[in-house]
Amino acid sequence: MSTTLERNAPISPPPPEQNEHPQRKWYEYFGFSTDHKVIGIQYLVTAFFFYFIGGALAEVMRTELSTPDPDFVQPEFYNQLLTMHGTIMLFLWIIPAGAAFANYLIPLMIGAEDMAFPRLNGVAFWMIPPGGILLMSSFFNGAPQAGWTSYPPLSLVSGKSGEEIWILSILILGTSSMLGAFNFVTTILLMRMPDMDIHSMPLFCWSMLATSGLIIIGTPVLGAALILLSFDLIAGTAFFNPAGGGDPIVYQHMFWFYSHPAVYIMILPFFGAISEILPVHARKPIFGYRAIAYSSLAISFLGLIVWAHHMFSSGTPGWLRMFFMATTMIIAVPTGIKVFSWCATIWGGKLSLNSAFIFAVGFLSSFLIGGLSGVMLASVPFDIHVHDTYFIVAHFHYVLFGGSVFGLFAAVYHWFPKMTGRMVNETLGQIHFVMTFIGFNITFLPMHQLGLQGMNRRIALYDPQFQFLNMVCTVGSYILALSTFPFIINIIWSLYKGEKAGRNPWRALTLEWQTASPPIIENFEEEPVLWAGPYDYGIDTESIDGDEDVEDMLAAVTSESQ
Amino acid sequence: MTLISLWYGQNHGLLPMAASNDAGEVDELFNFMMTIATGLFLLVEGVLVYSLFKFRRQKGDTTDGPPIEGNVPLEIVWTAIPTVIVFILSIYSFEIYNRMGGLDPMAAGDPGPQMMAHSHHHSELVALDTSQQNIALGLGISPESQQGINPLEIKVNGIQYAWVFTYPESGVISGEIHVPVNRPVALNMTAGDVIHAFWLPEFRIKQDVIPGRETNLVFTANQVGQYPVICAELCGAYHGGMKTQLYVQTEEEYAQWIQDNTFAMKESGESVAMNPVSNSDTEFLEPYAQDMGVDADTLAQLKP
Numbered sequence: 015m016s017t018t019l020e021r022n023a024p025i026s027p028p029p030p031e032q033n034e035h036p037q038r039k040w041y042e043y044f045g046f047s048t049d050h051k052v053i054g055i056q057y058l059v060t061a062f063f064f065y066f067i068g069g070a071l072a073e074v075m076r077t078e079l080s081t082p083d084p085d086f087v088q089p090e091f092y093n094q095l096l097t098m099h100g101t102i103m104l105f106l107w108i109i110p111a112g113a114a115f116a117n118y119l120i121p122l123m124i125g126a127e128d129m130a131f132p133r134l135n136g137v138a139f140w141m142i143p144p145g146g147i148l149l150m151s152s153f154f155n156g157a158p159q160a161g162w163t164s165y166p167p168l169s170l171v172s173g174k175s176g177e178e179i180w181i182l183s184i185l186i187l188g189t190s191s192m193l194g195a196f197n198f199v200t201t202i203l204l205m206r207m208p209d210m211d212i213h214s215m216p217l218f219c220w221s222m223l224a225t226s227g228l229i230i231i232g233t234p235v236l237g238a239a240l241i242l243l244s245f246d247l248i249a250g251t252a253f254f255n256p257a258g259g260g261d262p263i264v265y266q267h268m269f270w271f272y273s274h275p276a277v278y279i280m281i282l283p284f285f286g287a288i289s290e291i292l293p294v295h296a297r298k299p300i301f302g303y304r305a306i307a308y309s310s311l312a313i314s315f316l317g318l319i320v321w322a323h324h325m326f327s328s329g330t331p332g333w334l335r336m337f338f339m340a341t342t343m344i345i346a347v348p349t350g351i352k353v354f355s356w357c358a359t360i361w362g363g364k365l366s367l368n369s370a371f372i373f374a375v376g377f378l379s380s381f382l383i384g385g386l387s388g389v390m391l392a393s394v395p396f397d398i399h400v401h402d403t404y405f406i407v408a409h410f411h412y413v414l415f416g417g418s419v420f421g422l423f424a425a426v427y428h429w430f431p432k433m434t435g436r437m438v439n440e441t442l443g444q445i446h447f448v449m450t451f452i453g454f455n456i457t458f459l460p461m462h463q464l465g466l467q468g469m470n471r472r473i474a475l476y477d478p479q480f481q482f483l484n485m486v487c488t489v490g491s492y493i494l495a496l497s498t499f500p501f502i503i504n505i506i507w508s509l510y511k512g513e514k515a516g517r518n519p520w521r522a523l524t525l526e527w528q529t530a531s532p533p534i535i536e537n538f539e540e541e542p543v544l545w546a547g548p549y550d551y552g553i554d555t556e557s558i559d560g561d562e563d564v565e566d567m568l569a570a571v572t573s574e575s576q
Numbered sequence: 577m578t579l580i581s582l583w584y585g586q587n588h589g590l591l592p593m594a595a596s597n598d599a600g601e602v603d604e605l606f607n608f609m610m611t612i613a614t615g616l617f618l619l620v621e622g623v624l625v626y627s628l629f630k631f632r633r634q635k636g637d638t639t640d641g642p643p644i645e646g647n648v649p650l651e652i653v654w655t656a657i658p659t660v661i662v663f664i665l666s667i668y669s670f671e672i673y674n675r676m677g678g679l680d681p682m683a684a685g686d687p688g689p690q691m692m693a694h695s696h697h698h699s700e701l702v703a704l705d706t707s708q709q710n711i712a713l714g715l716g717i718s719p720e721s722q723q724g725i726n727p728l729e730i731k732v733n734g735i736q737y738a739w740v741f742t743y744p745e746s747g748v749i750s751g752e753i754h755v756p757v758n759r760p761v762a763l764n765m766t767a768g769d770v771i772h773a774f775w776l777p778e779f780r781i782k783q784d785v786i787p788g789r790e791t792n793l794v795f796t797a798n799q800v801g802q803y804p805v806i807c808a809e810l811c812g813a814y815h816g817g818m819k820t821q822l823y824v825q826t827e828e829e830y831a832q833w834i835q836d837n838t839f840a841m842k843e844s845g846e847s848v849a850m851n852p853v854s855n856s857d858t859e860f861l862e863p864y865a866q867d868m869g870v871d872a873d874t875l876a877q878l879k880p
Contacts, residue, residue: 089813093812168770336670399780402810
């Protein structure tokens with residue numbers, strides 16, 4: 015693991031110049047730490063490391079798909095690639111990246127010194143590198159090739175050793191995710207500063223409450239499914255194996271009982287991040303605080319009862335398909351509330367079009383397409399046609415890349431000054447956005463048409479009539495690959511040469527901006543003071559103009575409390 | 577904006593041809609959803625793009641925007657509108673699904689998960705079919721179709737990486753599927769090894785084919801032609817190559833094809849009198865294994 019971290023070492027903040035703020039030493043970022051900020055950055059850097067691996071696998075797949083024949087890689091290896099790409103991106107990239115921000119931000123946002131269980135927090139992080147390395151090791155003796163869903167009986171007959179490694183790795187990563195979730199819930203519920211009631215905490219905390227609830231309820235079911243699958247695989251039992259009287263459909267139900275909520279586990283943290291980022295850069299209060307907060311909980315609850323919409327063409331009777339169609343349709347309502355509220359937050363504001371903000375707007379515009387195609391997919395008669403086609407591939411990439419990843423980049427640009435004490439380079443950030451946005455749409459928009467026209471997914475060889483659009487997708491994916499370079503250069507350059515940030519470069523109101531950048535050990539010099547709601551922009555500040563006053567007020571607060 | 581949505585909803589050109597009445601209805605549903613989606617897309621993207629130009633912060637302006645924290649009537653409106661839309665969509669989808677035969681409770685008897693060894697003796701499955709009337713897995717007979725027309729039954733077996741079609745009436749076994757136009761066709765499907773999915777893009781229907789249980793599809797082709805049959809569930813390395821053709825033929829052509837194949841089977845020394853229904857998959861696959869590129873290993877897997 016040390017090599018992993020060394021390669022990404024520049025993320026760790028430079029040694030502090032003024033010694034009045036006690037800061038972590040660089041080497042502490044490579045060791046076992048119980049500091050939530052160190053752990054948060056460890057999560058983030060590790061997640062990015064796996065992002066580059068998962069992205070490289072995707073590029074190999076797209077290269078293979080530029081021609082209809084399986085000529086670049088063998089079909090067996092292609093199936094390994096798609097399985098590993100999915101697993102890495104979900105379990106080692108998006109979920110840990112969400113946990114990274116939760117770790118870093120929750121204690122700061124609620125005015126706490128650390129998480130409720132710092133040691134447990136460390137344990138949760140340190141399960142990820144072994145889990146990830148274990149998963150990677152399967153490449154050496156045949157990676158799993160049954161897709162990230164691992165449906166039996168296919169998963170019981172192909173790439174067996176890789177399959178078992180996959181199961182063990184997911185069990186480790188799932189446990190890590192659960193330990194994190196317990197920590198987040200406890201911290202949010204019990205460790206808020208005395209003045210902060212639950213309706214004055216930042217929306218990011220609400221979304222992490224919703225996320226953690228899903229993790230705690232869903233993950234054990236996945237664990238049970240995988241343990242039973244493991245018995246089928248290595249002990250020859252027949253829980254899911256029809257050859258011995260087992261039922262493969264039960265596995266699908268158990269798998270999706272976790273894995274549909276997992277989609278919300280991956281998107282909700284970034285819904286939260288967007289709710290933080292938009293008001294700051296639009297200089298307006300969030301529109302409909304309670305509506306957004308409660309719709310997170312509604313999404314979380316509904317997310318638990320929609321799983322069988324992944325099985326509309328599987329072994330499910332008609333009445334069950336109709337029930338899950340109805341619940342899936344309903345989930346569009348709270349999601350719609352959020353999207354409309356975010357738009358209304360921007361409307362009439364004073365927008366700074368910096369990297370964080372444009373990524374947040376990119377999130378809104380891409381996620382919208384994923385949401386609209388999601389409502390279409392809820393409709394059983396239509397879903398039967400496009401299930402397991404490239405329409406689905408397009409849909410979930412619009413949700414998970416257009417949604418989560420754009421939200422994640424917005425969050426990185428927004429909190430980078432807080433994490434490192436330095437500003438990012440805006441020009442590079444905007445180049446990064448433009449390339450990502452263009453590359454993303456060129457890659458995934460044509461896939462809708464491919465799926466509707468009859469191209470099924472998870473195939474290394476396809477009908478030659480689809481070649482042109484596949485070529486377009488492949489070109490788009492190369493642009494997407496190139497777009498990471500301005501990002502990497504920006505992060506490394508800004509870390510050493512970036513403009514000094516000060517404690518509150520965005521003039522934001524949430525508590526994490528009231529301490530030094532990067533925050534000192536145990537976060538606040540004094541007990542933080544809640545002198546404004548998290549989104550009270552434009553309130554009580556009409557007569558005074560801006561920047562200096564916020565600084566003055568901050569100074570006043572600091573001196574008052576001293 | 578409404579006009580653009582209405583126009584694009586009808587003229588997106590994204591779907592392949594529709595070769596059955598059901599497919600036409602699914603397309604109408606999709607066009608309807610596409611119209612609404614286009615409208616919402618234009619509305620939200622319009623708001624975003626307009627805001628980016630209109631509400632950009634002026635240089636040197638460090639004041640905040642208006643402190644609007646919400647607007648209850650507006651929030652009620654944008655909660656109510658999606659609610660109404662998804663309610664309409666649900667009712668509409670339910671209606672279409674019912675017309676496609678998705679809620680036909682007698683479509684088939686799902687015997688529940690069976691020992692695979694047993695399911696390979698088709699006679700036993702048939703026996704179970706008659707004794708148990710469970711809820712269908714898949715699409716049954718459309719409630720609107722005339723009850724007088726007797727659907728053509730075809731047994732479908734999915735194996736890595738081929739489809740095997742058995743016509744119980746005539747005993748014909750084929751790697752391609754031929755059906756007469758304008759007559760309901762009922763597919764009784766099962767899989768020999770892993771889960772596959774039987775997809776007819778031009779008919780907008782798909783159903784997983786599962787080892788150890790039977791699933792069903794009923795469709796009525798209304799256009800003579802040749803259409804792809806695609807496996808849509810990851811079934812192994814050559815999943816992408818698991819496809820065949822569906823030939824929709826006139827009644828006469830279809831009868832001719834059945835006759836030719838029955839004749840061919842006679843010629844190749846296969847007894848027509850032998851009822852393939854009473855054989856195991858392995859036995860009735862063997863003569864065709866060579867043609868379909870199925871190797872001995874796959875056949876061995878099928879052995880009960």
